Amino acid sequence: MTVNRNLASIRNIGIIAHIDAGKTTTTERVLFYTGKTYRIGNVDEGTTVTDFMEQERERGITIQSAAITCEWKGHQINLIDTPGHIDFTAEVQRSLRVLDGGVVVFDAVAGVEPQSETVWRQADRYSVPRICFVNKMDRMGADFHRTIAMIRERLNANPIAIQLPIGAESDFRGVVDLITQQAWIYADELGARPQEIDIPADMLDSVEQAREALVEAIAETNDDLTLKYLEGEDISNEELIAGLRQATLRGELVPVLCGSSLKNKGVQPLLDAVVYYLPSPLDRPPISGTSPTSDEVVTRPPEFDAPTTALVFKIVTDPFVGRLAYVRVYSGILQSGKALLNVTRNRKERIGRLMRIYADKREEITEIGAGDIAAIIGLKQSFTGETLSDPNHPILLEPITFPEPVISVAIEPRSKADQDKLSDALSRLADEDPTFRVRVDENTGQTLISGMGELHLEVLIDRMIREFNVNAKVGKPQVAYRETITQPVEAEGRFVRQTGGRGQYGHVKVRFEPLEPGSGFVFENAIVGGVIPKEYIKPVEEGIREALEGGGHSGYPVVDVKAILFDGSYHEVDSSEMAFRIAGSLAVREGIPKARPVLLEPMMEVEIVVPEEFLGDVIGELNSRRGQIDGLEVHSPGMQAIRATVPLAEMFGYATRLRSNTQGRGTFSMEFSHYAPVPESVAREII
Secondary structure, three states: OOOOOOHHHEEEEEEEEOOOOOHHHHHHHHHHHOOOOOOOOOOOOOOOOOOOOHHHHHHOOOOOOEEEEEEEOOEEEEEEEOOOOHHHHHHHHHHHHHOOEEEEEEEOOOEOOHHHHHHHHHHHHOOOOEEEEEEOOOOOOOOHHHHHHHHHHHHOOOEEEOEEEEOOHHHOOEEEEOOOOEEEEOOOOOOOOOEEEOOOHHHHHHHHHHHHHHHHHHHHOOHHHHHHHHOOOOOOHHHHHHHHHHHHHOOOOEEEEEOEOOOOEOHHHHHHHHHHHOOOHHHOOOEEEEOOOOOOEEEEOOOOOOOOEEEEEEEEEEOOOEEEEEEEEEEOEEEOOOEEEEOOOOEEEEOOEEEEEEOOEEEEEOEEEOOOEEEEEOOOOOOOOOEEEOOOOOOEEOOOOOOOOOEEEEEEEOOHHHHHHHHHHHHHHHHHOOOOEEEEOOOOOOEEEEEOOHHHHHHHHHHHHHHHOOOEEEOOOEEOOEEEEOOOEEEEEEEEEOOOOOOEEEEEEEEEEEOOOOOOEEEEEOOOOOOOOHHHHHHHHHHHHHHHHOOOOOOOOEOOEEEEEEEEEOOOOOEOHHHHHHHHHHHHHHHHHHHOEEEEEEEEEEEEEEEHHHHHHHHHHHHHOOOEEEEEEEEEOOEEEEEEEEEHHHOOOHHHHHHHHOOOOOEEEEEEEEEEEOOHHHHHHHO
16 A cells, blocks of 8 residues: 555544444444445444454443544545543543544433533644534434534534434434435435435425524635625535535534434435545644754644654554554654654654554555554554654654543552563553553552543453453552642752762752642742752752652642752762752652641542432432532433532442432443542541
8 A cells, every 4th residue: 555645535533422422333334334344343242343352342332442444435534433431531632632633423312421521622622623423313312403502502612503304213214414405314224325305395494494504604604605695695515515614624613413323324424524524634734843952843744745753642562463553644754664763752763564554453554644644563662642753853742641540459469470470561551551550659569550440440450361361459449649738838858978988969958839739740940050050950850759759748649839949059079960869859758748738639520310309319419428519400301410529539339329329220420620628537537
């Protein structure tokens, strides 16, 4: 396969949504209709292409984002199916970072759900244009117009219907295209040959109104079309499609389609919409980064003769070929056998082999060009979020930021033989997953693994047992508490060690100040007159950072602190980087206990959907768990949605309690919101 030179025909898109909205089912239909598969995979039967891990097939959920390349109407579509569960939010984040457009899938019954809001915000952060697909139109209680209203209210978006459903619930048969005014019904089982029919008589008025609203919305975004519209001239379908494309790329409008992926209805028009309305690499602004030598901003256009620039967005350990690095190429051409510079680590890397990816299958290629996505075998030192570029024209792209883990468990090998296997498995899994952390507790010597939630850790432990044959004992889940300080304090760190021969000398004075929640750690160098030489400043910062991460007054990592190095002294002969690093950590040990430290706990945003008759019991239960009710709203007929903020520590085992409180009819989803101080009575128990 050669490089696709026609950049305008490439679409890099992700399918994103709340858990169970039908992302993987939609992806399976896309693969079937584009001729990539010859039978349709089913999530419930565990026969899908993109959910290829054993854990995914058993649980019926997506855990890892999977990339697939397919073709539709002369366009190459690189499609990434992402997970919906909040525990795997990192997969969505890193996919959105390298994609040009998104298809957001909504459940027509539930409408906008909590995780839909999260992925929408993530897409906003990376300015990813998107289209919406209202799925499950065949289900009881499906409501296309209510879902559009929820998108407008909850997501502050400007959705516009470009189709209307023919029938709803069990009568859902097809769709009316509002631009071409054609009606299609899906009569055959596989939905491969939709039939064109006349618009049903009872829909003529609503189609006319909806088309009028669509034309007006498109005209408002384009001066030429506004003029035509106001003068009553006809606007052609081609002009409408071009106008809607431009408005979608600018984020002014979000086209909405509908269908039922499971029943094979409405997927081909969705593919058409991907081609018509979502951007090619040429429609996105050129990628910009900084020059590692001068810190000036450098841009790279999506051109083949520009210097090579690529971003590693995912690492996968494959049992057959070893370590695979997924990359998005932004400019130039990648060729197998060629040497590139990993700019983040300033190390040369050689590309072994290049692969085009079809979920867990792959096809070898010799080169890949700007705007495309592929996987590289043979990169030893490159990790998620790092930049690869032409060694003669280095550029450093913005890395991908990930949320901090909120839950930990202790893990230990059952036998001596498992010890080595365990450390190998942990380091490989930490390579793959940036939200999975491994650390050894200094006080107890235990190995602690941390992740985004109970399910996240459960899946990782399951993979350890199956893929790496590790036998390990696992402790109970524990909340990842943090500490912060509440008042400024000055501290001194002095490290003096006299031995026979050269000694050690490091002396620093540091002011610690509290920062706004979520600020992390900030270091400021306020040394004047060279009382500490320049080369010792960085070791001081590293010493302070390590000591804060190692745990403060009650043994938990300290966050939201500013450290200002304002004074100190050094010795011509005895001072060393090591001495200043230790002096920095001694300043932390002295200063933090004096700064009135408080314990922080992760707070979760919880949405619980329950039948109305159980509302009182569920709210009472939340109050007993230190929860704060943020709001109530009607979810669907007879069902209420409760939004609340609850400490993570109180949510263990909640699924079982909710089932018993609501006769098994209540469901809930939660995601991390922020860290907040723990009440003193609770803090004393924890410590």
